[in-house]
Amino acid sequence: MELIVQKFGGSSVADAEKIKAAAQRVAQSFRKGNQVVAVVSACGQTTDELFALAEEITDRPSTRELDMLVSTGEQMSIALMAMAIHALGHDAISFTGAQVGIVTDSQHTKARILKINTKKIKEELDRGKIVVVAGYQGVDAYNNITTLGRGGSDATAVALAALLKADLCEIFTDVDGIYTADPRIVPEARKLDRISYDELLELASLGAKVMQARSIEFAKRYNVPLRVRPCFNNSEGTTICQEVREMEENVVSGVTVTKDEAKVIIRGIPDRPGLAARIFREMAQSNVNVDMIIQNIGTHGQANITFTVPKAELDAAMEAVRKIQGEICAQEVSADSNVAKLSVVGIGMRSHCGIAEKMFHALAEEEINIQMISTSEIKISCIIDEAQAGRAAKAVHKAFGLERPGRPGS
Numbered sequence: 001m002e003l004i005v006q007k008f009g010g011s012s013v014a015d016a017e018k019i020k021a022a023a024q025r026v027a028q029s030f031r032k033g034n035q036v037v038a039v040v041s042a043c044g045q046t047t048d049e050l051f052a053l054a055e056e057i058t059d060r061p062s063t064r065e066l067d068m069l070v071s072t073g074e075q076m077s078i079a080l081m082a083m084a085i086h087a088l089g090h091d092a093i094s095f096t097g098a099q100v101g102i103v104t105d106s107q108h109t110k111a112r113i114l115k116i117n118t119k120k121i122k123e124e125l126d127r128g129k130i131v132v133v134a135g136y137q138g139v140d141a142y143n144n145i146t147t148l149g150r151g152g153s154d155a156t157a158v159a160l161a162a163l164l165k166a167d168l169c170e171i172f173t174d175v176d177g178i179y180t181a182d183p184r185i186v187p188e189a190r191k192l193d194r195i196s197y198d199e200l201l202e203l204a205s206l207g208a209k210v211m212q213a214r215s216i217e218f219a220k221r222y223n224v225p226l227r228v229r230p231c232f233n234n235s236e237g238t239t240i241c242q243e244v245r246e247m248e249e250n251v252v253s254g255v256t257v258t259k260d261e262a263k264v265i266i267r268g269i270p271d272r273p274g275l276a277a278r279i280f281r282e283m284a285q286s287n288v289n290v291d292m293i294i295q296n297i298g299t300h301g302q303a304n305i306t307f308t309v310p311k312a313e314l315d316a317a318m319e320a321v322r323k324i325q326g327e328i329c330a331q332e333v334s335a336d337s338n339v340a341k342l343s344v345v346g347i348g349m350r351s352h353c354g355i356a357e358k359m360f361h362a363l364a365e366e367e368i369n370i371q372m373i374s375t376s377e378i379k380i381s382c383i384i385d386e387a388q389a390g391r392a393a394k395a396v397h398k399a400f401g402l403e404r405p406g407r408p409g410s
């Protein structure tokens with residue numbers, strides 16, 4: 001008998017028929033003699049709709065009340081899932097995050113799981129029940145409901161799988177697995193049979209929303225056997241595992257695009273020590289997450305600094321920069337939110353050269369201008385014009401031959 005955690009994303013439980021189909025999946029695994037914990041997201045676009053509703057009330061809702069509101073989406077879907085399993089003749093019981101003791105810190109809307117009391121889940125499993133747990137939510141030390149950041153049901157599933165020492169954690173979604181690029185942006189993208197935690201973590205952090213980045217960090221740390229599978233057919237999906245030697249041959253395994261960042265440009269600041277420190281201290285104090293930074297070589301004693309921040313934090317970033325504009329003697333401050341970040345990711349980059357050249361060449365051929373560049377051990381990212389993002393992704397995907405069966409990116 002194995003213990004399996006199965007997570008169903010919003011699209012997999014979008015309506016009654018889909019909930020019934022997802023329940024069938026759970027029942028199938030249960031009938032094979034497995035213990036099953038189902039983690040369920042809110043149905044369809046419910047979470048987006050709840051956020052939109054809050055925005056209609058106020059543009060500055062309290063984050064505690066937001067969590068109280070959006071967590072109701074999952075409370076609805078777990079009850080429906082449990083009923084659908086009952087209808088198939090099996091015993092099931094649903095629990096909210098608080099009910100199964102998913103304790104988090106108090107950072108509303110982006111809380112981290114601190115501990116989970118698995119006793120109750122284990123007791124119900126041992127009584128022969130299928131346990132249905134609400135994804136995305138927990139409770140802090142003061143009994144406030146919290147949520148785990150968008151896509152957070154993945155984190156619930158992975159954390160439960162780790163702490164229950166599950167034999168497998170299956171993430172059911174609306175695509176056949178992890179692809180070399182978002183198939184909605186690059187239709188030629190190809191499904192990967194296997195990918196390492198590190199590569200998937202980079203892909204997810206750089207915009208591939210197929211799994212929440214934080215959940216992959218957790219899966220890697222606890223070595224959770226993980227698979228991303230389609231909910232609507234029987235394909236095996238993609239297995240996520242620790243890196244194996246042959247993966248090094250995959251120079252590039254994927255391409256991502258994100259439109260979630262914006263650029264802040266500070267022109268004409270004196271080229272002297274301490275000013276960058278001053279600017280980024282102000283960003284840190286305003287809780288703005290800075291991603292890429294470039295500073296040009298000073299000319300005539302003056303320099304420009306450009307950096308990117310999440311679009312959602314652009315207003316806070318601009319407010320902070322304007323506050324110190326006089327103090328840092330900046331001549332001009334501006335912002336550009338029509339940018340996209342295009343990245344290529346692959347473990348094999350560590351041992352191969354020429355990757356940047358290939359990427360930049362593909363962009364040049366399309367006459368796409370690169371505004372900023374950043375690299376790490378296994379990724380290269382470029383900031384480009386948002387309107388060119390789709391075309392850029394397709395061109396770079398093609399340049400690395402990712403659509404071809406066989407080894408990607410070589």
Ligand code: ADP
Pocket residue numbers: 008009010011012041151172173174175177178179180181182183184203207208209210211254
């Ligand atoms: P769920 O509701 O199941 O959590 P999500 O919408 O969060 O599903 O994630 C699935 C979506 O992720 C897919 O529909 C796809 O458009 C998108 N996606 C982005 N990048 C990739 C990728 N590299 N591979 C597969 N899907 C991707």
Ligand code: ASP
Pocket residue numbers: 009010041042047048073135136149150151152153154
């Ligand atoms: N329902 C939540 C969201 O839309 C959590 C999830 O889907 O994983 O972000």
Ligand code: MG
Pocket residue numbers: 009151209210211212
């Ligand atoms: Mg998701």
